[in-house]
Amino acid sequence: MDLDLGDPADALRARLRELLTELLPDDWAGPFSDDPEVRRVVRSVLDRLADERLLTIDWPVEYGGAAASVWESTVLREEMWAHLEPRGPQYMGLSWVGPTLMAFGTEAQKRTHLPPIAAGRRIWCQGFSEPEAGSDLGSLSLPATADDDGWVINGQKIWTSYAPIADWCFLAARTSHDVRSKNRGVTIFLLPMDRAGISVRPIASMMGEQHLNEVFFDEVRASRADVLGEVDEGWQVIKYVLNHERVGIPRYARDERLLAELAETTRDADPASRADFARALVHARTARLLNHRAIALREQGGLTDRAASGARIASIQLDQEVAGLVLDILGPAGLRPGTDGLLSHAEDVYRYARSATIASGTIEIQRMLVARSLMQEAKQ
Amino acid sequence: MNRAWAPEARDLQSAVRSSLAGLGGVELARAAEEKAAVRVEQLRPALESLGVLELDPLGEEVESSAAVLAVRACGEVVAPYPVTRVLSVPAAMRPGVDALYVVDGCAGFLEHADLFEQAIAVDANGGGVRRAANRSAAVRAPLDPFGAAVDLVDGAGGVAVTESAVLMSYVLDAFWIAGALQTVATDAARYATQRRQFGKAIATFGEIRWRLADIAVAVDGLDEMATFTWFQVRRGRASIADALAVRLAMLEAAGSVLRNAHQVLGAIGLCEEHDLTVVDRHVTPTLIRPFGQGRTVALLVDAIDRFGYGGTFDVAPGDGSIPTI
Numbered sequence A: 001m002d003l004d005l006g007d008p009a010d011a012l013r014a015r016l017r018e019l020l021t022e023l024l025p026d027d028w029a030g031p032f033s034d035d036p037e038v039r040r041v042v043r044s045v046l047d048r049l050a051d052e053r054l055l056t057i058d059w060p061v062e063y064g065g066a067a068a069s070v071w072e073s074t075v076l077r078e079e080m081w082a083h084l085e086p087r088g089p090q091y092m093g094l095s096w097v098g099p100t101l102m103a104f105g106t107e108a109q110k111r112t113h114l115p116p117i118a119a120g121r122r123i124w125c126q127g128f129s130e131p132e133a134g135s136d137l138g139s140l141s142l143p144a145t146a147d148d149d150g151w152v153i154n155g156q157k158i159w160t161s162y163a164p165i166a167d168w169c170f171l172a173a174r175t176s177h178d179v180r181s182k183n184r185g186v187t188i189f190l191l192p193m194d195r196a197g198i199s200v201r202p203i204a205s206m207m208g209e210q211h212l213n214e215v216f217f218d219e220v221r222a223s224r225a226d227v228l229g230e231v232d233e234g235w236q237v238i239k240y241v242l243n244h245e246r247v248g249i250p251r252y253a254r255d256e257r258l259l260a261e262l263a264e265t266t267r268d269a270d271p272a273s274r275a276d277f278a279r280a281l282v283h284a285r286t287a288r289l290l291n292h293r294a295i296a297l298r299e300q301g302g303l304t305d306r307a308a309s310g311a312r313i314a315s316i317q318l319d320q321e322v323a324g325l326v327l328d329i330l331g332p333a334g335l336r337p338g339t340d341g342l343l344s345h346a347e348d349v350y351r352y353a354r355s356a357t358i359a360s361g362t363i364e365i366q367r368m369l370v371a372r373s374l375m376q377e378a379k380q
Numbered sequence B: 001m002n003r004a005w006a007p008e009a010r011d012l013q014s015a016v017r018s019s020l021a022g023l024g025g026v027e028l029a030r031a032a033e034e035k036a037a038v039r040v041e042q043l044r045p046a047l048e049s050l051g052v053l054e055l056d057p058l059g060e061e062v063e064s065s066a067a068v069l070a071v072r073a074c075g076e077v078v079a080p081y082p083v084t085r086v087l088s089v090p091a092a093m094r095p096g097v098d099a100l101y102v103v104d105g106c107a108g109f110l111e112h113a114d115l116f117e118q119a120i121a122v123d124a125n126g127g128g129v130r131r132a133a134n135r136s137a138a139v140r141a142p143l144d145p146f147g148a149a150v151d152l153v154d155g156a157g158g159v160a161v162t163e164s165a166v167l168m169s170y171v172l173d174a175f176w177i178a179g180a181l182q183t184v185a186t187d188a189a190r191y192a193t194q195r196r197q198f199g200k201a202i203a204t205f206g207e208i209r210w211r212l213a214d215i216a217v218a219v220d221g222l223d224e225m226a227t228f229t230w231f232q233v234r235r236g237r238a239s240i241a242d243a244l245a246v247r248l249a250m251l252e253a254a255g256s257v258l259r260n261a262h263q264v265l266g267a268i269g270l271c272e273e274h275d276l277t278v279v280d281r282h283v284t285p286t287l288i289r290p291f292g293q294g295r296t297v298a299l300l301v302d303a304i305d306r307f308g309y310g311g312t313f314d315v316a317p318g319d320g321s322i323p324t325i
């Protein structure tokens, strides 16, 4: 039994902290802003990480990666999340679009897409959710109607993060209706966002810019070359993506950083707040350990819903607990955005945490999965 | 990272499980409540024959793993013998000392203290080591089935208990409770698929599923915390803050699992016939002695201030010195 992440992972963490200290300004508030200075910082982080081959550290060597261990890849994600994701929306391409292309893409698709993703030069958005298809993603209905030259797409997607700045869309559309299974008949299309007929409308939300948008499709044409995987079998691809997403987000790392930075202020707080702080530290450790367990199990090919969704439940609840605690302990001073380190973004963290139990599958759905898994185990 | 327990340790855990199952599982706890001698007549010999009571959790890795997994197996049936207290005694003090209790000031009653002539009590607040002199048989109470009156008296012969032994004592409690909660989780999940109301299994109701999910997350979280803290104690990286953290995780997990499981089982779960009731009552002494949640948190706050707390980002101790973790 050895629960350490290992020397290479520790060394990587140290290197990343060095780099981020050098590259991120003191008032770094995250990448989701139209401010040109913020874009410059994101660019410099991406270029530097790409130069040091850290962007694709966990990709296979044949695709320009370093075939790093799963723990190095975990450390990379933890440090990025803890530092307010300085790679910006590029993290999606690196974390799941790239690996999904490797698993399902044609050689031509890999050649087109993987190099710019690896260089941190291509932003993707995920076109899954629809107005009538949220948790019940299988009921998605955006029609892609076949004709002689391919398909024509008409309708809309919603909640599509980063759509206004995205270069490409990873789109799930309905190409046929199978009365026996609604999961059949879905096809994944890889479409450039500047293709004729695609338009985006940002939705103002409490999370701020970029997070929520609508994407409209008006007589948008797609060809066989745009299809990822098999026609009508896109559900397999979606499952692969969702599996990547659900153990991929190390929210606990940002929460542990927030708590570490909050410690000083907490020493002067009232006893009840100090007690809440201590509890949150225990919950953060627990969430981290559950996430590491899920990652280890996935690595061994033994990941269960109980482990994967259980880890997520712990993380997303922690996120809201810590966001509330930080604001509570900072008091009125925390209500307004500042420019002095992570804690001065407490209000942003708080707003964003509201979505933790909704985005990428709601906590209710996660609980359903854990319960089902526990019942299956109990039967055995 | 390598999350696999040593095979020898797993083997012993299986052997303890089947031995306890052979003695009736949770039935043994019921029987001991009726007739306290069951503890020494049936259970102790079984544990002795497997070598459980000689294990040193601070010894070699395999032995230490075997100790915590055996304790977990005992917890699964709330085995009525204080295996955690016996194994908490540092190897160097055995056989002169036969049980180690952590206490908070005075003690009054301690579970199974009637079984020992040479028990010691370590004060959780650094108040030193005293002798736990037993002065009554176990006096049965619903939430304290095996509590026996003790006097804490000076005269432990100036023995010093190492910090790691005290930390390991908290870890052993966490493994014991983790075992008990795993049993509760499995029972609740099985019951939910069998019990039918409104023409369907109650497992089809969202509210029941969410309770089951919260149970599973709590049990798994405690298992991870117990294992992690064990690992840190063994490597000399833990402070009392880590021990109190695992205790808090244990108390919160137990609260959530027991509350949710009772709700899933409805009235039947409250019956003495049902294992849930027995497990619930029998784990309570460990949740309350030496202290419950409020005091655990208060001590944890203080410990974090003194020693810091390790994480992806460490919390530094209050005086700004380097964390010992």
Ligand SMILES: Cc1cc2nc3c(=O)[nH]c(=O)nc-3n(C[C@H](O)[C@H](O)[C@H](O)COP(=O)(O)OP(=O)(O)OC[C@H]3O[C@@H](n4cnc5c(N)ncnc54)[C@H](O)[C@@H]3O)c2cc1C
Residues within 6 Å of the ligand: A125, A126, A127, A128, A129, A130, A133, A134, A135, A136, A158, A159, A160, A161, A162, A207, A211, A212, A355, A358, A359, A360, A361, A362, A363, A364, A365, B206
């Ligand atoms: C910040 C953010 C970013 C997002 N980014 C993207 C993106 O980039 N691309 C994309 O495609 N989508 C994105 N989403 C959408 C996200 O995937 C959905 O919000 C999510 O799947 C839930 O769907 P919904 O919001 O429609 O809620 P609904 O599914 O309508 O759920 C409403 C409530 O009903 C509950 N509920 C639903 N079904 C059940 C059930 N069977 N049992 C019990 N309770 C149930 C839910 O848990 C929830 O509490 C994003 C969402 C957020 C918040």
